Amino acid sequence: MSAPKLARVIDIRALKSACSNCSLREMCLPTGLSQDEIEKLDQMVYTRKRVKRGDSVYRSEEKFGSLYAIRSGFFKTTLVMEDGRDQVTGFHMAGDMLGMDGIGSDQHSCNAVALEDSEVCVIPYGRLEELSREMFMLQQHFHKVMSREIVREHGVMLLLGSMRAEERLAAFLLNLSQRFTSRGYSASEFNLRMTREEIGSYLGLKLETVSRTFSKFQEDGLIGVQQKNIRILDSEGLKSVLGRDPA
Amino acid sequence: MSAPKLARVIDIRALKSACSNCSLREMCLPTGLSQDEIEKLDQMVYTRKRVKRGDSVYRSEEKFGSLYAIRSGFFKTTLVMEDGRDQVTGFHMAGDMLGMDGIGSDQHSCNAVALEDSEVCVIPYGRLEELSREMFMLQQHFHKVMSREIVREHGVMLLLGSMRAEERLAAFLLNLSQRFTSRGYSASEFNLRMTREEIGSYLGLKLETVSRTFSKFQEDGLIGVQQKNIRILDSEGLKSVLGRDPA
């Protein structure tokens, strides 16, 4: 009696963790795969890993071996300079891919730290290479993911190089909102998982400036802020902050 | 008599433009390919294109179709915001790859403009995908190139987000010097192909600040500046500007 029961339990777990059943598959997988191909993918992603708040999936200098698809939770990636200054290079949520920085030099070049208890799917890079030689759709998908990361970073460069504080924060909020939306969450209300200091580091501002700018947006009726809870009250207004004269 | 002569001329031209003979192959191609594989590559890169100073290889919004390996010359890539502000996102020289921003959305997201008369090898992206499914080394190489672009951009984010003007310019000069070196040119003397304004745009500074900082470095004996000609006199000194206190 116990044997079949156990078997069923394992079945269910296997099912639950399978890519084919993952609620994020539109986000994270190519479309139009055959049943056979989906099974191969399920085999590729055989490990999932829980990452507690504050822990990292990988750290700079560490040997590269796998990519990580975020299944749930929230991460930041950071770079550290020799003199200790560090900089947040990105915030990453469910469906995003982490670790692509490691491919070029075979070691990671940033830290990926969980901002809340999270879970990632481990994708052994060697397997991904193999499979993407066999499966055109997978190859294409992977290349697109990398390319989009390049484009995302272009956007951050634009933000850091050409925008004023208010524009940076508005762009940041709109971007977050958009990403939450595309994952089926509310566009107008969400909880920040990062501190003011982390936002500041990402935006090239000091935490005081971030705080002041939040307050200003609130006074202007653009957003409601209560600690980490943000409500976007006037998204058009926020958009018009972008590209507006210093006035 | 004229027929064989003509044939020979064509032969020589084919030979000259072949990847297998390109002086940049260490820069731009994977290592350890068989003769057969190299021939396939030569067939993939069947077009070269001259780009005059000021002209662009591709522009933002344009349909994506090919990557471009720089064979000679110098490029900048730029992003333009709705309100007209534009930002240089990178400077690119022989051996660098352009166009990877276009893969993700099937259209380019920046402009690639020649800063001097240049020549690029056109790599039809579909062919590259095909071949990299057949040739492991090519696949691996291509992935590394993309990954390195991501890491390069991380570096720029660090620069824009955490460094002061002097640090930015010092990092910029050291980076240029290092890239010239790895291409067999002098590490200590080179000609800038871009204007002060373009440098400023890339570094998130105004052209006046760039000019002043050049002058300051010159006073301090770190570099010699004569318009676009730069001599690095004290590269250790330049390095020590990085991460130094505002003093």
Next chain:
DNA sequence: GTATTGGTTTGATCCACATCAACATTTCCG
């Protein structure tokens, strides 16, 4: 319950870089 700690807000002041302006030099092109 109180103490402690990490995070946030807000005010006062400062400074690195932007802006404005004048001029010098180089490059372009008829």
Next chain:
DNA sequence: CGGAAATGTTGATGTGGATCAAACCAATAC
């Protein structure tokens, strides 16, 4: 060649965001 336009330098002044400082608040520990 010569004149215009583009680029570069340098000085004087202004300002957005940094820095310094002091409370305040929320969450957790005791």
